[in-house]
Amino acid sequence: MTSYWCEHAQLPDKVHRGVRVAVTDGRITEVTPGTQQRDDDVRLRGLVLPGFANAHSHAFHRMLRGRTHGAGGNFWTWRQQMYAVTAQLDPDTSFALARGVFTEMLAAGYTVVGEFHYLHHGPGGQRYANPNAMGEALTAAAEEAGIRLTLLDACYLSGGLSSSGHLPLDEVQTRFSDGSVQAWAERVEALRDTDLLRIGAAAHSVRALTRDQLAELATVVGDRPVHAHVSEQIGENLTTEMVYGASPVEHLADTGLLGQGFTAVHATHLSDIDLELMGRSGASACFCPTTERDLADGIGPGCELAAEGVSLSLGSDQQAVIDPFEEMRGIEMHERLKSHERGRFPTAELLEMGTTAGYASLGWDGGRIAVGALGDLVAVRTDSRRTSGVALSQIIFGATGADVTDVVVGGRRVVSGGVHDLGPVDDVVAESILAVRSST
Numbered sequence: 001m002t003s004y005w006c007e008h009a010q011l012p013d014k015v016h017r018g019v020r021v022a023v024t025d026g027r028i029t030e031v032t033p034g035t036q037q038r039d040d041d042v043r044l045r046g047l048v049l050p051g052f053a054n055a056h057s058h059a060f061h062r063m064l065r066g067r068t069h070g071a072g073g074n075f076w077t078w079r080q081q082m083y084a085v086t087a088q089l090d091p092d093t094s095f096a097l098a099r100g101v102f103t104e105m106l107a108a109g110y111t112v113v114g115e116f117h118y119l120h121h122g123p124g125g126q127r128y129a130n131p132n133a134m135g136e137a138l139t140a141a142a143e144e145a146g147i148r149l150t151l152l153d154a155c156y157l158s159g160g161l162s163s164s165g166h167l168p169l170d171e172v173q174t175r176f177s178d179g180s181v182q183a184w185a186e187r188v189e190a191l192r193d194t195d196l197l198r199i200g201a202a203a204h205s206v207r208a209l210t211r212d213q214l215a216e217l218a219t220v221v222g223d224r225p226v227h228a229h230v231s232e233q234i235g236e237n238l239t240t241e242m243v244y245g246a247s248p249v250e251h252l253a254d255t256g257l258l259g260q261g262f263t264a265v266h267a268t269h270l271s272d273i274d275l276e277l278m279g280r281s282g283a284s285a286c287f288c289p290t291t292e293r294d295l296a297d298g299i300g301p302g303c304e305l306a307a308e309g310v311s312l313s314l315g316s317d318q319q320a321v322i323d324p325f326e327e328m329r330g331i332e333m334h335e336r337l338k339s340h341e342r343g344r345f346p347t348a349e350l351l352e353m354g355t356t357a358g359y360a361s362l363g364w365d366g367g368r369i370a371v372g373a374l375g376d377l378v379a380v381r382t383d384s385r386r387t388s389g390v391a392l393s394q395i396i397f398g399a400t401g402a403d404v405t406d407v408v409v410g411g412r413r414v415v416s417g418g419v420h421d422l423g424p425v426d427d428v429v430a431e432s433i434l435a436v437r438s439s440t
């Protein structure tokens with residue numbers, strides 16, 4: 001058992017003063033507000049928030065930060081730049097890079113990440129001796145960094161969708177494909193959950209699998225969390241409509257994938273029918289505000305989905321920004337620009353998107369400081385240049401990831417005073433980038 005004494009803590013009802021939080025075997029076993037620090041309590045200064053969930057991540061996209069944004073183009077030209085990075089990635093460089101990226105996430109306050117993983121095989125689609133070598137590079141990196149991980153292992157079988165049907169895989173995409181849903185399922189079957197690892201599933205998108213393949217996937221995913229990129233781009237809606245006579249959401253509903261345990265990532269361009277289907281099915285959605293604005297995707301229907309009872313989570317996606325505060329603010333700020341109204345989401349709902357909703361989408365019961373929940377905590381400075389004077393209940397509008405000082409995952413403190421167990425965060429991240437750059 002480890003006990004923490006928090007100067008202030010955000011409990012499910014409100015911010016409390018002087019809160020002892022005890023964690024035993026990874027879960028919170030005591031929450032006592034209004035108490036004095038004991039000798040054996042570890043003191044957490046400032047405001048302690050529940051750990052944040054990064055529900056949609058591609059760790060390797062971190063290589064593109066600050067290198068594509070000034071170049072014009074659109075999502076599809078960005079994708080070509082992203083594909084070029086894959087040439088530098090093998091199990092060793094993937095591990096080195098993800099170790100740094102996951103460390104950066106922890107230091108910013110993310111305690112769990114959903115890694116949407118589709119770069120499975122070697123150049124030309126050549127299988128590695130261990131067919132899960134790339135996925136295991138990510139799980140090993142997460143373990144070393146100390147972040148909770150859901151590996152959303154993605155099935156990716158065709159090269160896209162045009163008005164005349166699915167396209168063959170291109171040279172890069174051969175690395176993503178297992179050849180069939182059955183082969184994907186057999187490979188994923190060999191991966192095992194641990195205390196900090198859950199094996200989830202993903203359909204890359206309605207572009208990357210045919211209708212029959214999506215339907216087959218729905219029959220083999222079992223009770224794993226399932227994610228898919230959905231309607232990020234209008235072009236995807238148009239081709240799906242042309243080929244299948246349905247929107248991507250309608251199409252996913254037809255195939256049996258849409259439902260409880262399913263998360264639609266982006267869900268940017270939805271019709272009224274899509275919104276209703278999402279609500280009725282019990283599916284959730286994950287928005288990635290800093291990515292969606294960077295890639296000029298559009299502003300998703302956040303309030304409309306919430307009105308249908310759809311749970312919303314948040315993700316850093318392409319890693320141009322790794323900051324849970326920025327994503328929580330982002331969804332509200334985009335709504336304001338669209339609606340000309342402030343306060344579209346209550347602050348408590350934004351916090352829920354960044355915490356409990358993300359945990360649930362990734363198959364974990366956490367993101368809240370309450371007995372029984374996972375022991376994941378984040379301490380945030382309240383005396384920095386950004387946070388001095390802010391109301392604690394509104395800290396998500398003032399703080400950034402740079403204000404995070406301490407991070408606890410499953411009861412273990414992995415970031416202390418801004419320094420990660422592996423060393424100074426700037427150094428760990430710089431080394432990880434260098435490991436990829438120097439490999440070519």
Ligand SMILES: [Zn+2]
Pocket residue numbers: 056058116229265317
């Ligand atoms: Zn993505």
